[in-house]
Amino acid sequence: MSAPQHRLLLEVRNLEKVYHLNSGFLQRIARQPPLNLRAVGKVSFSVRSGETLGLIGESGCGKSTLARTVLRLHEPTAGSIAFEGTDITKLSHREMTLLRRRMQIIFQDPYASLNPRKSVEEIVGLPLSIHGIAQRGEIRDRVVAMLESVGLKSAHLGRFPHQFSGGQRQRIGIARALILNPSFVVCDEPVSALDVSIQAQIIALLGTLKRELGLTYLFISHDIGVIGHVSDRIAVMYLGDIVEMGPTRELLRSPKHPYTKALLSAVPQIDAGPKRERIKLTGDLPSPLSPPPGCKFHTRCPFAIERCRHETPALRNLEGDRMAACHLVDEPR
Ligand code: ADP
Numbered sequence: 001m002s003a004p005q006h007r008l009l010l011e012v013r014n015l016e017k018v019y020h021l022n023s024g025f026l027q028r029i030a031r032q033p034p035l036n037l038r039a040v041g042k043v044s045f046s047v048r049s050g051e052t053l054g055l056i057g058e059s060g061c062g063k064s065t066l067a068r069t070v071l072r073l074h075e076p077t078a079g080s081i082a083f084e085g086t087d088i089t090k091l092s093h094r095e096m097t098l099l100r101r102r103m104q105i106i107f108q109d110p111y112a113s114l115n116p117r118k119s120v121e122e123i124v125g126l127p128l129s130i131h132g133i134a135q136r137g138e139i140r141d142r143v144v145a146m147l148e149s150v151g152l153k154s155a156h157l158g159r160f161p162h163q164f165s166g167g168q169r170q171r172i173g174i175a176r177a178l179i180l181n182p183s184f185v186v187c188d189e190p191v192s193a194l195d196v197s198i199q200a201q202i203i204a205l206l207g208t209l210k211r212e213l214g215l216t217y218l219f220i221s222h223d224i225g226v227i228g229h230v231s232d233r234i235a236v237m238y239l240g241d242i243v244e245m246g247p248t249r250e251l252l253r254s255p256k257h258p259y260t261k262a263l264l265s266a267v268p269q270i271d272a273g274p275k276r277e278r279i280k281l282t283g284d285l286p287s288p289l290s291p292p293p294g295c296k297f298h299t300r301c302p303f304a305i306e307r308c309r310h311e312t313p314a315l316r317n318l319e320g321d322r323m324a325a326c327h328l329v330d331e332p333r
């Protein structure tokens, strides 16, 4: 799959999200010091219309925060988010509600994200009634059509989430996200909670829906196998920053950033490309409350030099639509 050279659908610039911990009333009267957790730090990337941008990184590196901030489900601390040419960080609550029809999210855990007391008809039809888009009689028809396109049936309308399997529940979550005809969909670990055999079915379904409905995806996973399969381009995140980005095939064949190399070393190499360097990740992910100075990866990087300990590498443009944030990229070692 090569990335279609389409117009930009989403352009994110220097997006930052800081969570202020200890800022509650009880913490204030207990005089606890304020804690700032920079979950996403000055991230820039764009998504082209019709492509799937994969976002990968270890658990806790800020993928969900980035996704939710891009949709303004969490308010950004700084930065801009241009969607279809409009900076959505400047929109009022009302304007944002209208725009939200075009930007939707599929969550990891269909168990937690579906209201257990609502029927499938209510869950999938709710966005239509909230947005006042369809009349009562019409809603059922639209819901039935949507259920059929995600592989469910009209017989399921009156059933409740607990009456479905995990895979079927994710189909309900997908139907709910797509009922408003969005153009951009964030898939936040949509298969991570499912059995491997079911994962393949849901990934295939998301691919079919993308083609049929002309969708654009930001697809998040901590699984490089899944990301490699679904993405046109891949962005690699480490402790709140994008450290590498590029077209899928090239990035998997010749990763530039040591962190990407380490992620790929953990999985067997299946393509026929040149043998990849194998790097073992040592140590734990540092706390985002006190990230290491310089390159945040230097504490786990087998190649780190003195410069990496105090100078933060910028995400630099490399050949062939590729980017990496590493002092040692393209320098002999
Ligand atoms: P990922 O999706 O990559 O696993 P998250 O975006 O969920 O990562 O989390 C990134 C960091 O932000 C973690 O350290 C997490 O504890 C913290 N975090 C996430 N959500 C919140 C929140 N609502 N309030 C405070 N901290 C949060």
Ligand code: MG
Binding pocket: 063, 064, 065, 189
């Ligand atoms: Mg997450």
